Amino acid sequence: MSLFDDDRSKMVELLIKKGIKNPNILKVMSEVERHLFVPSYSRSRAYEDCALPIGFEQTISQPYTVAVMTELLIPLKDDKILEIGTGSGYQSVILSKLGCRVFTIERNSDLARSSEEMFKKLNLRIASRVGDGTLGWKEYAPFNGIIVTAGAPVVPEKLQNQLIDGGRLVIPVGDKKTQTLIVIDREGDKFTQKNIDGFKFVPLIGKEGWKESE
Numbered sequence: 001m002s003l004f005d006d007d008r009s010k011m012v013e014l015l016i017k018k019g020i021k022n023p024n025i026l027k028v029m030s031e032v033e034r035h036l037f038v039p040s041y042s043r044s045r046a047y048e049d050c051a052l053p054i055g056f057e058q059t060i061s062q063p064y065t066v067a068v069m070t071e072l073l074i075p076l077k078d079d080k081i082l083e084i085g086t087g088s089g090y091q092s093v094i095l096s097k098l099g100c101r102v103f104t105i106e107r108n109s110d111l112a113r114s115s116e117e118m119f120k121k122l123n124l125r126i127a128s129r130v131g132d133g134t135l136g137w138k139e140y141a142p143f144n145g146i147i148v149t150a151g152a153p154v155v156p157e158k159l160q161n162q163l164i165d166g167g168r169l170v171i172p173v174g175d176k177k178t179q180t181l182i183v184i185d186r187e188g189d190k191f192t193q194k195n196i197d198g199f200k201f202v203p204l205i206g207k208e209g210w211k212e213s214e
């Protein structure tokens, strides 16, 4: 038993109330210790359903957002998944514990370093690198799924082109205040799209994202 077990069960109960259904995602989120991914001063708030600061003006996403995006991605065991915006590493760990082969890119080298340390500590094989994720990770493409955890002004073309035939991209797109979650399915050279409104992310900064000065 750890100090936060009760809080974590309550968080998962709330996710169920809010409509999360996938039993594998609920199980993994009931096991992964979110308090290890936030700075020690906000540990007591780690299981509140909200985003929390992780330094460098970045956040760990709200648990409900992590659950919805993961559910939309429909990750299957052994799927090759690319995540853009490693941040604390929490979303990568959720995907890895679901049995996916995870590749993750973070533009902030300090965050990339600390999340890599966490992956090692948890004994998880997650490939990570520092860079501009709007360009994807060509060497390992194509991916069964791509998940972008920062808000983009438009869907980066390079990312959707790194999807496998039958693959899916989940990405928040909008202005800097609010975004729509866009789910793109690839069938050959055809891309179909559905939208879910009302999300809020930190900006995706890069060649096919926001400019740093914007």
Ligand code: SAM
Binding pocket: 058, 059, 060, 061, 084, 085, 086, 087, 088, 089, 090, 091, 092, 105, 106, 107, 108, 111, 131, 132, 133, 134, 149, 150, 201, 202, 203, 204, 205, 206, 207, 209
């Ligand atoms: N998935 C993260 C987690 O589980 O903690 C939350 C990520 S946070 C909401 C968004 C992250 O995207 C930030 O760490 C930010 O530095 C990163 N980011 C923004 N633009 C990026 C880009 N072009 N490439 C890679 N990472 C980027």
